[in-house]
Amino acid sequence: MPGPTVPPEQPVAPQAPEPTPAAPGNPYAPPAPGAQRPMSELAPGPYGGLPPGPYGLPAQPAAGRDGYAIASLVLGLFGFACLAWVAGLAFGIAALRRLRVRPQAGRGMAVAGIVLSALWGAFLLTTVAVILIAGWPDRPPHRGADGRVGAPVQVALNHVKEGDCVESADFSGLTGDRLKVVPCTAQHRGEVFAVVGLAGYADYPGDEAVLAQEQAKCLEARSRYAIDDAAVPAGVRIAFLGGGAENWGTAARPVACVFESGRMRTGSVRQDPDRxxxxxxxxxxxxxxxxxxxxxxxxxxxxxxxxxxxxxxxxxxxxxxxxxxxxxxxxxxxxxxxxxxxxxxxxxxxxxxxxxxxxxxxxxxxxxxxxxxxxxxxxxxxxxxxxxxxxxxxxxxxxxxxx
Missing domain, CATH: 1.20.1440 (de novo design (two linked rop proteins))
Known part of the structure; x- marks a missing residue:
């Protein structure tokens, strides 16, 4: 009886020899010609494009905060000073650009500096625009060829002229240093018929003496502006502006003589003698x-x-x-x-x-x-x-x- 069949032996493939471990070398040495670097070493670092540190560790940010960011924040806090807000914007933008390529802290400070500087800039530019539109405190208003204003404007007392119509004012007889002058075709309560100066006293002589001088000078000037009293509308009286103690220190001591109406009106009180x-x-x-x-x-x-x-x-x-x-x-x-x-x-x-x-x-x-x-x-x-x-x-x- 035949015995068990034994399969023939399969030839064994020769095994490759085990690689010899590479000798430790300089981790920072350039790779040998033709060698490829592992993908892990080609991955970008945390700041985008920065190579990792030795042994695969990410690069560490530089110590401290960006100087431009600090300057932007400081200038933003003091943006009201001259053109500090402009410098604050410039330093803040420059800091953000530098921090894109430099691993350094300060981004939040740069953003805060830009925001503060922009707010100061908006405030200061708006203020300048308002002043230019309304007129400087002691700047004469723009007048047409006839010497009249074309739109409502705040006018300092020393720039008020005969013929100006005043929308409203404190017709107390002793106060008033800025008036809202409007075209006489618009609604107004007062009309300046003369501007006179007070003199004769080195120091403020008191309310009674000032009123006496105002009354004498304004009554004298009244007839040159409105030659006929009876043609002046009923309810209009004479008021004086600017002769108070607060204006006595000025050289001219101007007083505006005003036809004041108890209600708003349009038109001028001026009368033409040629008629x-x-x-x-x-x-x-x-x-x-x-x-x-x-x-x-x-x-x-x-x-x-x-x-x-x-x-x-x-x-x-x-x-x-x-x-x-x-x-x-x-x-x-x-x-x-x-x-x-x-x-x-x-x-x-x-x-x-x-x-x-x-x-x-x-x-x-x-x-x-x-x-x-x-x-x-x-x-x-x-x-x-x-x-x-x-x-x-x-x-x-x-x-x-x-x-």
Whole structure:
């Protein structure tokens, strides 16, 4: 019986000899020609493109923070100083660019510096734009060929001119250093009819002395701007701006004389004398001189300041005597005679009373004579002559400039 079959032996393939371990060498030595580096060594480091350190460890960032980033943050904090915000932006942008290729801390500081610098820049540029639009505090406004402003603008008192219309202001008589000037075609409450200067005192003389000087100078200038009191709208009065103690240190000491209205209005109060005929101009010139003198009556009582009251009576009598001849010439016209004679008769009746007052030493006598003269010097005495001359009457209720 045959025995078990034994498979023939398979030939054994010869095994390759085990490689000899490479001798340790310099890890930083360049590879041998033709050798390939492992992929792990070609992977980028944590900062993009930086080779790993020895033994496969990632490269470490440099110590400290980027100097440009620090400078950007500091300049951003103090961006209000001159052009520090511009330098803060420049250093911040430069720092971000450097930190892309340099393993160094400071990115957050650079971003913060850029943001702060940008905020300061926006604030400062906006402020400059507003100032340029509104005008510098002491910069004259832009005016057209006619000398008028074309749009609302804040104007310092020393740049206000005759004819400027004021939207609103503090018409207290003693304050006001900046006014909002608007075209007279727009709604406004005031109209500047003169700008005068105060003088005569080294130190501020007090409210009463300033008001007396303002009243005298502004009343004198009023007739050159609005020759006829009665043509000024009812409810308009004279106000003064700028004569307070806060403005006394300025060399010019400007005071704006303003026609103030109790409500908003449009248009100008200015009157053109060329629209009047010769008789009308003669009449208005005469009564204006008399009215100005009479209106300049002292604010204090006669017993408190009798000398000033005597001076007022003398000035009023002189104004009447000076202007009576012109009124008498108008009375010679048959068409005007009766009406103008009514006025000249009242003025002549007031003269002896004023003469007594200007020589009175007793304050009680002075006060009595002044009150008696007042009865002949009321502006309503002009109305008959005004009607005959074709001029508007004076309001009998006391409203308006002539009331």
């Amino acid at each position: 009047l005929n010769e008789q009308q101009r003669t009449f208005l010139d005469a009564v204006d001189a008399i009215t100005t003198a009479v209106r300049n009556r002292p604010r204090a009582e006669a017993e408190d300041d009798p000398a000033t009251h005597r001076a007022w009576a003398a000035a009023s009598a002189a104004a009447i005597r000076t202007r009576l001849p012109a009124l008498d010439r108008l009375a010679a016209d048959p068409k005007l005679g009766p009406a103008v004679t009514e006025l000249t008769g009242a003025l002549r009746a007031a003269l002896p009373l004023l003469d007594v007052a200007r020589n009175a030493q007793d304050p009680a006598v002075l006060d009595t004579e002044e009150l008696d003269a007042d009865g002949y010097l009321t502006p309503a005495k002009q109305n008959a002559a005004r009607s005959a001359l074709g001029l508007p009457p004076i309001n009998l209720d006391g409203s308006g400039m002539a009331g």
